Amino acid sequence: MVRLLSGIAVAVALAGSPTTAIDGDWFSSTAQSIVRENASRDLPGVASNRIDDLKIGDPVTVEQESYQVAPILLDGTPVGTIATDFAGTEVITNDEYFADTVAAMPRDGRIVVFTELGGAEDLGGWFLRVDGLVSPLDPVARSVLAGPVGEDDFETIRESFGTSAAAGTGDSEPGKEQAGSRRIVLYLGVVVGVLAAVTVVLAVRRRRRNAREGQAHDRATPPGNGGRIATISEETVRENE
Known part of the structure; x- marks a missing residue:
């Protein structure tokens, strides 16, 4: 670049x-x-x-x-x-x-430049806004956004970086430190979201597996005796009767 x-x-x-x-x-x-x-x-x-x-x-x-x-x-x-x-x-x-x-x-796509990102060697981070989602286009944009997010979330992120820029320019140490901190928070948010989604999927699969095992057990259990298999002692008692 x-x-x-x-x-x-x-x-x-x-x-x-x-x-x-x-x-x-x-x-x-x-x-x-x-x-x-x-x-x-x-x-x-x-x-x-x-x-x-x-x-x-x-x-x-x-x-x-x-x-x-x-x-x-x-x-x-x-x-x-x-x-x-x-x-x-x-x-x-x-x-x-x-x-x-x-x-x-895309016919309804729009290019957005996040001027608060980057430094003296670029114009900012470049994003594509289409179908209610905002996606990163260039390496600068991908340094803060791993994938598509909703427009409201993007504006929130943009405003947070705007606040950082007001406290210090993108080339100053305070500005760089605050921008780096917000990037870490954003990455953590993405990671937490992915982990939450994986947890939900695993829980659903576990419930389905338990349900199938329960149904299989019910089909394998003979009727009568409260669903229990008679033991030797029970059969002996019945003969004595």
């Missing part, structure tokens, strides 16, 4: 032209040049003789931010992403899952 400064991006951000047209031009020209110049370092899976074949896919806007992100394509296959805030910061990743998601965005 790399942070790049671009005077062209700043000029684009300051110009008052229509956003869609400018963004499309920027990604098809400037972004492509940036990717090819840094591919040997930021896209290690791309052979050096294929760098000039890298293309930029359609950009996707970000919810509540001026950011945009686009997939990096090689022969039509997503191999990474490039994102920008149009204020001088561009970030390249070689995360194929992130790239696949951006290249095939």
